[in-house]
Amino acid sequence: MALGFDGRVAIVTGAGGGLGREHALALAARGAKVVVNDLGGARDGTGASSAAADAVVAEIVAAGGEAIANGASVTDPEAVQAMVDAAMAKWGRLDILVNNAGVLRDKSFAKMTLEDFRFVVDVHLMGAVNCTKAVWEIMRAQNYGRIVMTTSSSGLYGNFGQANYAAAKMGLVGLMQTLAIEGQKNDIRVNSLAPTAHTRMTEDLGAALPLEALGPELVSPGLLYLVSEDAPTRCILGAGAGGFERAYVTITQGIHAVGPDAPEQVEARFEEISDRSGEIVPDMGAAQGMIELTKAQKAHG
Ligand code: NAI
Numbered sequence: 001m002a003l004g005f006d007g008r009v010a011i012v013t014g015a016g017g018g019l020g021r022e023h024a025l026a027l028a029a030r031g032a033k034v035v036v037n038d039l040g041g042a043r044d045g046t047g048a049s050s051a052a053a054d055a056v057v058a059e060i061v062a063a064g065g066e067a068i069a070n071g072a073s074v075t076d077p078e079a080v081q082a083m084v085d086a087a088m089a090k091w092g093r094l095d096i097l098v099n100n101a102g103v104l105r106d107k108s109f110a111k112m113t114l115e116d117f118r119f120v121v122d123v124h125l126m127g128a129v130n131c132t133k134a135v136w137e138i139m140r141a142q143n144y145g146r147i148v149m150t151t152s153s154s155g156l157y158g159n160f161g162q163a164n165y166a167a168a169k170m171g172l173v174g175l176m177q178t179l180a181i182e183g184q185k186n187d188i189r190v191n192s193l194a195p196t197a198h199t200r201m202t203e204d205l206g207a208a209l210p211l212e213a214l215g216p217e218l219v220s221p222g223l224l225y226l227v228s229e230d231a232p233t234r235c236i237l238g239a240g241a242g243g244f245e246r247a248y249v250t251i252t253q254g255i256h257a258v259g260p261d262a263p264e265q266v267e268a269r270f271e272e273i274s275d276r277s278g279e280i281v282p283d284m285g286a287a288q289g290m291i292e293l294t295k296a297q298k299a300h301g
Contacts, residue, residue, distance in 0.1 A: 003228045013097075015037055017058055033090075037053065116164060145189070176191065189231045192235070252279050
């Protein structure tokens with residue numbers, strides 16, 4: 001069935017360029033009213049300008065869609081609240097939040113300052129927290145919400161020179177895991193998107209493919225599904241170059257080891273602990289404790 005967004009209102013942060021711009025255009029083309037947020041700074045987060053967000057709004061309007069521009073920094077809770085208030089005043093509801101704004105301050109951890117670490121965590125992780133907090137009560141009250149965190153393979157699996165970025169991006173997955181659980185009874189679905197695309201952010205990376213093959217517009221189909229009526233929840237979706245994958249945080253069945261030689265047992269049986277047969281994707285954190293208690297109960301006969 002066609003994914004439609006008629007009557008839905010969406011906020012896309014960092015939508016002045018790159019992936020966010022494509023998400024905003026794709027949502028608007030399918031009927032959503034869109035708040036195009038972008039601080040309009042440089043890749044490292046310095047500076048600000050409303051030109052980028054204004055240009056995307058002009059594109060949407062020229063194509064017959066509805067959109068408003070917003071220049072709030074996602075790091076500023078008051079400005080974020082004002083953005084949400086403006087959307088509510090104009091359209092009366094808020095259905096979709098795409099947390100996409102981001103910056104880079106890459107350096108090996110040895111050379112990275114704490115200031116560069118904090119700044120990147122503040123934009124990616126606290127930026128998403130600020131925006132999500134500002135829409136949460138609205139979504140709870142209307143019993144409908146679709147929220148996406150933009151994570152990254154760098155967070156899920158690591159990448160040299162991106163300790164700050166990776167920590168923030170995996171933090172977003174933790175945020176998703178809990179908000180998906182807390183949002184469930186009000187039909188608020190929360191997912192994570194791990195994109196791969198050629199944008200300003202990745203322009204220094206050599207690509208093995210022609211750049212068109214890594215166009216950011218090839219990621220947006222995955223985003224559209226994650227914010228649609230029949231979206232999944234607690235899903236980590238990889239998307240890039242037309243490829244779509246799903247990543248999981250899993251746990252193995254492991255072993256039970258107690259007593260004075262427990263450290264030696266952990267060492268000796270590490271292969272068994274690591275054995276992935278019987279691995280599960282827990283539906284909440286308590287599942288780990290359940291696996292452990294079940295083994296302890298068995299050991300106690
Ligand atoms: P981009 O640099 O083109 O887009 C990021 C946008 O966020 C920019 O337009 C920037 O002005 C805006 N922004 C930065 N700080 C902001 C703030 N404080 N408040 C509001 N807006 C702010 O880069 P791209 O690639 O489109 O990135 C989008 C998202 O996707 C980011 O979260 C990035 O970390 C993530 N991502 C991108 C990948 C890629 O391959 N391009 C890979 C993995 C994740």
